[in-house]
Amino acid sequence: MEPKRRKFIEICVVGATPCTAMAAAPVPATAPNTSTPLAARKYNRVKLVDVDGKAIKAKSLKPHHNYVFNYPYASTPCFLLNLDKSLADKVSLTSESGSNYDWPGGVGVAKSIVAYSAICAHKLAYPTSQISFISYRPKPSKASARGQVISCCADKSVYDPFLGAKVISGPASQPLAAILLEHDAKTDELYAVGIFGGEKFNEFFQKYDFKLSMEMGTRAKEIVSATTRLSDLAAYSTQTPQC
Ligand code: FES
Known part of the structure; x- marks a missing residue:
């Protein structure tokens, strides 16, 4: 990235990892080793685009709306949320392995x-x-008396998206892994650049190996590059049960 452009880019920095160190880190050609899940991991720098391939503008994101994109693998979905509130402070979190990290x-x-x-x-x-x-x-539910949470109806784990997706209640043993985002202040475009926190990709690929193979073949484990499509959750998944 040219230095001139770089100064317009607001980088979501991971914990103690300096910005410059992250920028210099090589993009892994294959899936990184997830045995040390708390280190910041740079994957490809991927622009969020719409169904026509046009860059998503941050200002176009509806507040408290479920958006989904696949990252860092072609089969691994992520939520993108505009929480309509400044979240400028770091939050210290702990993974199930007991290691600490800061959500920025x-x-x-x-x-x-x-x-x-x-x-x-x-x-x-x-x-x-x-x-x-x-x-x-967005609204309170049976799973959570508080609204504005991420909750899973499978066993009622509830996560706080305002605090790095830390666990509020339920059986989940660690926060959802966070996606490192960059916002280009000049163009208002958004990029996913990496992951930190406790990744679950190895377990995910083991658990759903057959299903993913049937649906996507070898593409399921491909690392996304260049662009990834942002969708409404309602378009991504036919049903979204409430609980
Ligand atoms: S709470 Fe989500 S899978 Fe169990």
Whole structure:
């Protein structure tokens, strides 16, 4: 990236990892080793685009709306949320392995845009084309007396998207993995650049190996590059049960 352009880019930095170190880190050619899940992991820098391939503008994101994109693999969905509130402070979190990391908050002009892996940290429920048991719930529900949470109807894990997707209640043993986002202040475009927190991709590919193979073949484990399409959850999954 040219230095001139870089200064316009607001980088969502991971914990103690300096911005410059992240920028210099090589993009893995294959799936990174997830045995040390808390280190920031740079995957490809991928632009969020719409169904026509046009760049998503951050200002176009509806507040408290479920958006989904696949990252870092072609089969691994993530939520993108505009929480309509400045989330500028770091939040210290702990993974199920007991390691600590800092979630750096939101991006965008208002620091209100966040993204998380949509693979539930409990038993890996995730949005499929048929159904999504996990989603952002703007309103209170049976699973959570509080609205504006991510909850999973499979076993009622509830996560706080305002606090790095930390677990509020339920059986999940760690926060949802967070997606590192960049917001280009000049163009208002959004990029996914990496992951931090406790990834569940190895377990995900093991658990759903047959299903993913039937649906996508070898493409399921391809690392996304260049662009990834942002969809409404309602378009991504036919059913989104409430609980
Ligand atoms: S799979 Fe989500 S709560 Fe069990």
